Structures are given as C-alpha cells and as structure tokens.
Amino acid sequence: MRETDFNVGKFFAFIFVMIIFLFMISSLFEEGNGLKLDPTLKDIKNRISYFHSLKSVKESERILQNYNDFSRYREIVDSAKTITLNESKDLENGSANLVTSIVLDYRGFDTLGELLVLFISILGLTIILSGLSFEKFKEPSFLQITGVKFISPFITLVAIYVFLHGHLSPGGGFPAGAMIATATLFSLIGYKYSYTISILKIIESKSGFLIVFLAICGLYFTGSFFSNFLPTGKVGELFSSILILIIYSLVGFKVGAELSTGIKTLYDGEKDANRQ
Amino acid sequence: MIFWIFIFIFVLSIILSIISILVKDLLYSVLSLALLSLITSILFLILNAPDVAITEAAVGAALTTVIYIFGIRRTKREDE
Amino acid sequence: MQIDNRTLYIFSFIIFLIGVYGAITNKNLFKILISLSIMETALNIFLVSIGYISGSKPPILFSGMKTISPTNINISDPLPHALVLTAIVIGVGTTAVGVGLAIKLFNHYKTLNINRMGDKDEL
Numbered sequence: 510m511r512e513t514d515f516n517v518g519k520f521f522a523f524i525f526v527m528i529i530f531l532f533m534i535s536s537l538f539e540e541g542n543g544l545k546l547d548p549t550l551k552d553i554k555n556r557i558s559y560f561h562s563l564k565s566v567k568e569s570e571r572i573l574q575n576y577n578d579f580s581r582y583r584e585i586v587d588s589a590k591t592i593t594l595n596e597s598k599d600l601e602n603g604s605a606n607l608v609t610s611i612v613l614d615y616r617g618f619d620t621l622g623e624l625l626v627l628f629i630s631i632l633g634l635t636i637i638l639s640g641l642s643f644e645k646f647k648e649p650s651f652l653q654i655t656g657v658k659f660i661s662p663f664i665t666l667v668a669i670y671v672f673l674h675g676h677l678s679p680g681g682g683f684p685a686g687a688m689i690a691t692a693t694l695f696s697l698i699g700y701k702y703s704y705t706i707s708i709l710k711i712i713e714s715k716s717g718f719l720i721v722f723l724a725i726c727g728l729y730f731t732g733s734f735f736s737n738f739l740p741t742g743k744v745g746e747l748f749s750s751i752l753i754l755i756i757y758s759l760v761g762f763k764v765g766a767e768l769s770t771g772i773k774t775l776y777d778g779e780k781d782a783n784r785q
Numbered sequence: 786m787i788f789w790i791f792i793f794i795f796v797l798s799i800i801l802s803i804i805s806i807l808v809k810d811l812l813y814s815v816l817s818l819a820l821l822s823l824i825t826s827i828l829f830l831i832l833n834a835p836d837v838a839i840t841e842a843a844v845g846a847a848l849t850t851v852i853y854i855f856g857i858r859r860t861k862r863e864d865e
Numbered sequence: 866m867q868i869d870n871r872t873l874y875i876f877s878f879i880i881f882l883i884g885v886y887g888a889i890t891n892k893n894l895f896k897i898l899i900s901l902s903i904m905e906t907a908l909n910i911f912l913v914s915i916g917y918i919s920g921s922k923p924p925i926l927f928s929g930m931k932t933i934s935p936t937n938i939n940i941s942d943p944l945p946h947a948l949v950l951t952a953i954v955i956g957v958g959t960t961a962v963g964v965g966l967a968i969k970l971f972n973h974y975k976t977l978n979i980n981r982m983g984d985k986d987e988l
Contacts, residue, residue: 519890526886533878537871551918554935558944562924562933591934594926607924607940608836611947623951630958637965641972643859671839679835679925683954687843694851744926764954768848771961775855791868795876802880802903806887811895818899825906832873833923833941834913837949841909848957849902856964857895860971864893865978 561611563589564601594745603741603749604676612681613753613760617724617735624717624763631771638774646776649699657699664692672761676750682757686764693769697776706773713766716759723756790831798824809864811857819850873914881907894967894977898960905956909949916942 549555553562560566569585591597594605604610612620649657668688675681693704730738742749798821805817822845829838884907887900922930924943933940967977974982 522886522890525889526882529885530878530882534875537874553918553921553938553940553942556942556944558942559938562938562940562943563935587935589935591932592926593932594928595931605926606836607926607943608946608950611943612950616947619948620951623955626955627958630955630962634958634961634965637962637969641969646858678927679839679923681836681950683950684840684843687840687848687954687957691843691847691851694848768957771958772848772851772855775852775859775961775964788868791872799879799883802883805903806883806891806896806900811893814896814899818902821903821906825910828910829913832913832917833921834916834946834949835923835925837909837913837946837953840950840953844953844957845906849960852957852961852964853895853899856968859968860895860977864891864896 558607558611560585560589561615562607563592564610565589566615567601592744595743598741598743600741600744602737602753603744603746604753605745605749606676606678606681608679609676609681609753609757613756614735614737617756620760621720621724621735624720624760627764627767628713628717631767634771635774643777653699657695661692661695661699664688664695668692668761668765672758673754674747675757676753677745677747682760683764685761686768689761689765690768690772693765694772697773704769704773706770709766709770709773712762713770716763716766720756720759720763723752723759727752787831794824794828794831798828811862811864812854815850815853815857818853819846822846822849867919869919870914870917873917874911877907877911877914880904880910892978892980894970894979895964897979898963898967901963902956902960905952909952912945912949912952916945918942 553559560569565588568588572585572588592600602610602614604614665688668685671680671688672682672685675685696704724735727736727738728734730736737750737752739750739752741751748754801817801821801824805814805821808814808817822841826838826841826845829835829841881904884900884902884904887903888897891897891900918941921939921941924940924946926933930940970982971977976982
C-alpha cells in the first residue's frame, strides 16, 4: 500500500514538472509576453554593458544630464572612445578585465552586500552548530602528511597569483578565497597542529574594515561610493589600477578567512573551535 | 566541432544530474554533483566566461564537495 | 555550426526541472540540498547564456584582442558574468548553512528522512 502511494506521488511529480517545462518552453517561442528573444540584443551596442566595456559611464551620464533626453542615445554611443592594450592611459579605471571593472568599480556596492551575505551565512553556520561536539577524525597517515606538505604551498601560491592579477587575467578575489580555503582544508587534514579561529577572525575583520574604509575614501574624494580615486596607469600593466588591486586582495583574504572558518567549524565542532 | 562538444556537455550533464538525484548512496550523489560542476565550468569557458569558469571550478568542485562530505561523515551515508 | 541562445535556455530549463523533481520527490535532507545545488547551477548557466553572443570573444583585453572601440567591439556581455561570479560564492555559504541544519536535525531525531522526523514529538 505504502509502496503504491510512493509511486503515485512520483508520477504526479513528473507530470507537474513536465507541465512547468511546457510552460517555460512556450514562453520562449511565444510572440509578445514572456521571455522574449530580442534580436537586437545580438549586438552589444544595444546592451547597458556597452558603456561599462568602453569605460565611458561618466561621460555618458554627463551627456544624458545635458540633453535630458534618451533619443540622444546614438550620440552617446558614438562618443565612446577606443581602448587599446598597453597604450590607453588615465581611464576611469585601468582594468583590462572588464568583468573586474564591473564587479569592483561600477557595481562595487553589490559586491559589498555579497560579502555581507557570505559573512552572515558563515555566522549562521557557527551559531547553528554551537553546542554540538563531534567525534574526532582519524590521525593523519604518513602519506597524507607528506602529500599535504608538498601541495599546500603551491595552492597558496596560485591563490596569491590569482588575486594579484585579478584585473589582468580571469580570476580575482572570489576564486582566490576559495583556493585559500582549500589550502587551509589540506592543512587541517594533513598537519597535526593547525590554524586557529582567532587568527581568521582578525584577518576577516581587518580586511572587511579596510574595504569599507577605501569605499568611504572614494566617497570623500570623488563623490561616489566605491569610486576610483587613485591614478590609473596604462591598461594591461600590473599597477594599472591600484585601487582594484588592493580591494581584490582584501576581498580574497576576507572570503578565504570566512570559508576557512566554515570548514574549520564543520571539521572540529564549535566546542573545539572556541577553545582556540 | 564546437557543436558536438556542446551536445556532449548537454548529454553528460543531464545524465549526471539524474544520477545525483536518483542514486541511494549519498557519497556517489555528491561526487556526481562535483562532476556536474566541472562539466559546467567547461561550458562556461566555451560561453566566453573564463572568470565564471575559474570560480566554478575552484568552488563547485572543491569546497561544496568537501562541505557535503563533512556533513555526510557526521550523519549517515545511506539514503533511508 | 553556431549554437543558438534558445538551445542554451532550454538546456538550463531541463537541468533546473531535474532539480525541482529531485527536491519534491526525495525524502532525504541531503538529497534535497543536492537538488537545490543543481537548480543553482542551472540558474548560473541561464544567466551566463543570456550574456552569450555567438561568434564573440571573452570580455578581457589580452594579446589576442588588443583593442575595443565603438566600431570594433566583438565581446560577450560582461554584466551577467559579474552577477554569476558573486552568486556562486554565496551558494557555498548557503550550502554550508543547509548542511549545518541537517547535522543539527540528525543529532536531534537520529534520522535524515523528513517523514520520520515527526515520530518523536515530545521536544
């Protein structure tokens, strides 16, 4: 009896999912309402990130304020300038990676909120797991200790490379933080002694404070939050956008410390974590 | 050529997601989820998003798997 | 042969609905969390495929693509990439919270099956 009930439930779930699928598909092929496939969006000139890509957001804002009319759109498009690697200098931000310039300059406030969400979720994890004490894992074997000692510095080195070159190559603070957390996980598995939560707390709080401080400096010097107030050099050099370099390093440390705290809590339990 | 790579990725990721919701052993389920993340990161690389690809490879294949495995180690491995 | 955006949308819908099916039919807490992770992956694919423009290059100035200008701009949309980049990292945090909740519930009820959790009613 129970078995047949179970199968009927699965059957109805399948029917339900297929109905939703047909609904979504029909919204794709329909004219009019729904998720439209606008053919003009094939050209990036009709998307908003065209100005982000050409680093001409402030110019386009100025033109829009002067004319106060969106029919001047084509003029704004044509006023955008050319950007050449290793030649253009003194742009709005000197990042060669356009995704990084969006993440940390044009939409920096978004990133700040994301860091806050990550912090709150890790805080919730430690609060949920408080009062539980886990059994210890087994002592690491010789092979684990040797392998971890070999591979853990390389992972940390790659992480440092990735967040220092976040404005030049793919990567940045978020994957670098994940790599740092992986390296600390290896050190948890392999070494008998390991890092403590208090060090991670210091790193996390200091880097978070510095990010907000730099953002407020941008507000003070240029008038908008998370704006670039340091000089930008040529596009494509390491010190081409110093502010993005600093903030991405801090983001890497912050994300790495938060994720390491989560993993350490799941590994040890809250009681051991509190004892330092 | 790129079309057949797309078809391969589509079929493999659908198979992996079906495996990860149907299999009874939770460890196999988590491992197929990690493989799904790797395949997805290859798809992101083909779709001109190398930033997203490197993040997905670092996060989805390593950290999510480790968190799930710690959770399963603290509880029970078998479904039901 | 180029791939169409519509094909990518349908693919992400299929993966998403597999996740929905797993979330509403499974009884194990970890299976439900894994289904939610599959749905999250499908959403990331959907957002990235919105930004995909076929025949374009990645939005990075490198030695293969040295210059962009209003007349010569052939890149994918970088804005969905920035959104997905942060969404993936948030996904880890929420997954960790879910796993912590599952551990806490297992310690209380000694089972992961959500149908058997109400058997021990006296809290």
